[in-house]
Amino acid sequence: MRYVEPHGHMVSRTTDDYQDMVTAGCAAVCEPAFWAGFDRGSVEGFRDYFRQLTEYEPARAAKYGLPHFCWLCINPKESEDVKLAEDVISIIPEFLDRPTVLGIGEIGLNKNSRNEVKVLERHVDLAARHNQLILVHTPHLEDKLKGTRLILDVLKNDSRIQPHRVLIDHVEEHTVKIVLERGHWAGMTLYPISKCTPARAVDILDVYGQDRLWMNSACDWGESVPLAIPRTALEMRRRGWSADAIDQVIYRNPIQFLRQAPKFAAKFGEGER
Ligand SMILES: [Zn+2]
Numbered sequence: 686m687r688y689v690e691p692h693g694h695m696v697s698r699t700t701d702d703y704q705d706m707v708t709a710g711c712a713a714v715c716e717p718a719f720w721a722g723f724d725r726g727s728v729e730g731f732r733d734y735f736r737q738l739t740e741y742e743p744a745r746a747a748k749y750g751l752p753h754f755c756w757l758c759i760n761p762k763e764s765e766d767v768k769l770a771e772d773v774i775s776i777i778p779e780f781l782d783r784p785t786v787l788g789i790g791e792i793g794l795n796k797n798s799r800n801e802v803k804v805l806e807r808h809v810d811l812a813a814r815h816n817q818l819i820l821v822h823t824p825h826l827e828d829k830l831k832g833t834r835l836i837l838d839v840l841k842n843d844s845r846i847q848p849h850r851v852l853i854d855h856v857e858e859h860t861v862k863i864v865l866e867r868g869h870w871a872g873m874t875l876y877p878i879s880k881c882t883p884a885r886a887v888d889i890l891d892v893y894g895q896d897r898l899w900m901n902s903a904c905d906w907g908e909s910v911p912l913a914i915p916r917t918a919l920e921m922r923r924r925g926w927s928a929d930a931i932d933q934v935i936y937r938n939p940i941q942f943l944r945q946a947p948k949f950a951a952k953f954g955e956g957e958r
Contacts, residue, residue: 686709686710686915686918686931686935687710687712687932687935687936688709688710688711688712688914688915688918688935688936689711689712689713689714689715689899689935689936689939689940689943690706690711690713690714690715690901690902690904690911690914691715691852691872691899691901691939691942691943692715692716692717692791692820692854692872692874692901692902692903693714693715693716693901693902693903693904693911694716694717694719694903694904694905694906695714695716695742695745695746695753695904696716696737696738696742697904697905697906698904698911700745700748700749702904702911703745703746703748703749703751704749705911705912706751706911706912707749707750707751709912709915710915711751711914712751712752712936712953713751713752713753713754713949713952713953714746714751714752714753714754715753715754715755715756715787715939715943716738716742716753716754716755716756717755717756717758717790717791717820717822718734718735718738718755718756718757718758718759718760718790718791719760719791719905720760720762720763721734722906724762724763724766725763727769728769728772728773728776731759731773731776732776735757735776735777735780738755738757739755739780739783739785739786742755743755743785752785752952753785754785754786754787754943754946754948754949755785755786755787756786756787756788756789756790756791756820757777757780757781757786757788757789757790758773758774758777758789758790758791758792758808759773759774759804759808760791760792760795760822761792761793761794761795761801761804761805761822761824762795764795764798764800764801764803764804764805765798765800765801767800767803767804770804770807771804771807774804774807774808774811777789777811778811778815781815781817784948785948786948787817787818787820787943787946787948787949788812788817788818788819788820788946789808789809789811789812789817789818789819789820790818790819790820790821790822790852791820791821791822791854792804792805792808792809792819792820792821792822793805793821793822793823793824793832793836794822794823794824794832794835794836795822795824796824797824797828797831797832797835802835802839805836805839806839806843809839809840809843809846810843812846813843813845813846817946818850818851818852818942818943818945818946819840819846819850819851819852820851820852820854821836821840821851821852821853821854822854822855823836823853823854823855823856823860825855825880829855829857829859829860830859830860833853833856833860833863833864834863836853837853837863837864837867837869840867840869841867848867848868848869849868849869849870849945850945851869851870852869852870852871852872852899852942853869853870853871853872854871854872854874854901855872855873855874855880855881856871856872856873856889857873857880857881857885857889858885858888858889861873861889861893861898862893865893865897865898869897870897870898870899870942871897871898871899872898872899872900872901873886873889873898873899873900873901874900874901874902874903875900875901875902875903875910875913875914875916875917876903876908876909876910876913877908877909877910877913878908880903883913883916883917883920884920886900886917886920887917887920887921887924887926890921890926890934891924895930895933895934895938896938897938897942898934898938899934899935899938899939899942900913900914900917900934900935901913901914902914914935915935917935918931918934918935921934940953
């Protein structure tokens with residue numbers, strides 16, 4: 686088995702997890718910027734975090750032969766302080782040229798508040814100005830459907846954004862269709878308790894097919910399973926999916942989306958199948 690972990694918060698994991706992932710067939714891991722479990726107090730806290738994501742974590746993964754990429758932003762959970770968010774957004778361009786940065790993410794909404802929408806629009810503008818891919822987080826706490834619709838409208842209202850360069854993550858049964866209909870990619874986050882279980886993810890694949898969909902484990906500091914993707918692949922196999930279709934969902938699909946970033950394409954080029 687081979688797979689790409691397109692959304693893993695590896696700063697929260699031990700090196701044992703890296704070893705297990707590589708042993709299970711992980712070929713690359715991508716880490717979106719996330720909330721640390723507490724609100725950072727200043728823009729310098731984010732500068733250090735972006736250095737961790739672009740310098741330290743790729744070096745740690747490389748010890749296990751695993752390419753590590755990242756996405757940069759201020760997470761929606763910290764977007765209520767608009768001044769801090771604007772300061773953080775202003776330092777992101779310093780990091781965009783670093784060799785493992787894929788784009789802007791995971792941006793989006795948490796409580797669907799007015800300030801969160803304002804900061805989301807600023808991030809979308811940043812991505813458009815710098816021609817970056819976008820990775821979007823959809824809310825778990827409040828109304829996911831309403832939040833997803835708000836996000837889709839922000840993206841649609843910016844004419845510079847090409848839908849196929851945006852992945853909307855944490856989709857569930859009631860949001861996957863509207864995301865795919867808008868021409869975006871959709872991600873299913875596999876969690877043991879909340880979010881999408883492996884069985885639900887395979888149900889969604891059974892209904893919507895395997896195009897423009899990927900799976901990720903998130904594997905953050907909360908209850909989560911770094912091997913959720915290969916375990917879900919076993920569930921697909923059990924339910925009769927072919928080895929080729931499984932390979933498409935867990936390996937070729939993420940590569941097809943991420944390859945739109947030249948830095949990812951340099952490692953996983955067109956010859957890759
Ligand atoms: Zn995440």
